[in-house]
Amino acid sequence: MATVRETREETGTARTLVLDIPEWAGHLPGQHIDIRLTAEDGYQAQRSYSIASAWSADSKTVEISVQRLEDGEVSPYLTEVVEPGDQIEVRGPIGGWFVWRAESTAPVTLIAGGSGIVPLMAMVRARGRQLFRLIYAVRTPADVLYADELRRRAREDFGLDVHFVYSREVPAGWPVPPQRIDIAVVNTHGWPPDFAPDCFVCGPNTFVEVVADMLVALGHDPAKVRTERFGGA
Amino acid sequence: MSIISRGFGGRRRDPSPDLPPGQYQAHDFPVLSAGPTPRIPLDRWQFSILTETGEEHTWDWKQFTALPAEDVTVDIHCVTKWSKFGTGWKGVSLDTLFEDVETAGDYVMAHSVGGYTTNVPFEDLLDGKAWIAYEYDGEPLHPEHGGPARLLIPHLYFWKSAKWVDRLRMMHEDEPGFWENAGYHMYGDPWQEQRYHGD
CATH class of the missing domain: 3.40.50.80 (Nucleotide-binding domain of ferredoxin-NADP reductase (FNR) module)
Incomplete structure (x- = not known):
């Protein structure tokens, strides 16, 4: 479970959400999280969002940046409705291929x-x-x-x-x-x-x-x- | 246990019973590939089945497309959460390809041009459940979507339907393939929502 700590407008249609995830054990750059939203009647929608932040053991926060899709179902919610303090169900980190590992020395x-x-x-x-x-x-x-x-x-x-x-x-x-x-x-x-x-x-x-x-x-x-x-x- | 997302209504009510849990319906055909799209000339295309005893059955393009083919219309489900209903394919059933293959292997590793692999239980390939498809929507299968030919295993998440497949290798034991090594589920049943390790 994540709590929205802060939101930042990146452009007119993209917003960064800073998520507090107390049990987060870290991630590799390139990985994503799954977000699940639940409406009052139990209807659910899930989407994947790439993580924008580097992992720091001190902060326990994870940042995602969401581009609003006009015909989207989840991105308008994340870019227009969500406020600091809201809770969001998250899962991750996910993905082990599109990742960069800090021990790599290659350009x-x-x-x-x-x-x-x-x-x-x-x-x-x-x-x-x-x-x-x-x-x-x-x-x-x-x-x-x-x-x-x-x-x-x-x-x-x-x-x-x-x-x-x-x-x-x-x-x-x-x-x-x-x-x-x-x-x-x-x-x-x-x-x-x-x-x-x-x-x-x-x-x-x-x-x-x-x-x-x-x-x-x-x-x-x-x-x-x-x-x-x-x-x- | 889920919490209610304050102010979230959602748009798609009464989802189709054909939609597995956690999926949404896509009307385009998204592409998911780990790297560049290989372009494979038909005169160099080859497909083989390699048994656990080292016996190899090989088809070139001409031999392959001369085999009896089937037209199939199926729903497909990608682990990235889109599903697409009623996709039309033409391909050769794996039952046909395995007709003359002697094997005691219980698992199959599908290999693709470019090094991609994915593992599937052998029984999931038989009895009309899987094909090597080479046409989509009445057209030759586009390279982006796995052409000249790809595996089609519609009852599993679509990463199991390996693009640019060129070999099936029989195995006694299950081994993880490319995405399975990267944290994805060994089997991948969309109806059980087996997306990742531990699902």
């Missing part, structure tokens, strides 16, 4: 599409001295989750590069017009295959499909490209 390429940033943010937050490159594709600057933190980390965290790709609208003074992610971006802003990086790609299915194909075409070992997808084909 890491992270590629996010939209709210696919969430599990990758947990990796960025858990990073030690390993070399990370993050490519984060969004429609507009207003769609960037964790915008301030990412800008700060890109400036201050040694060994972390962050590159944004805007497909519809770019910030003022941005050097290139809106563009979709392409193989040149992946090649320039990800680690080259010679470095044998671990690659994590998360986002809507079509995005992940295209980006994973690019990584393979660039010569990355398919076994080192881990994907997590949401939405239909």
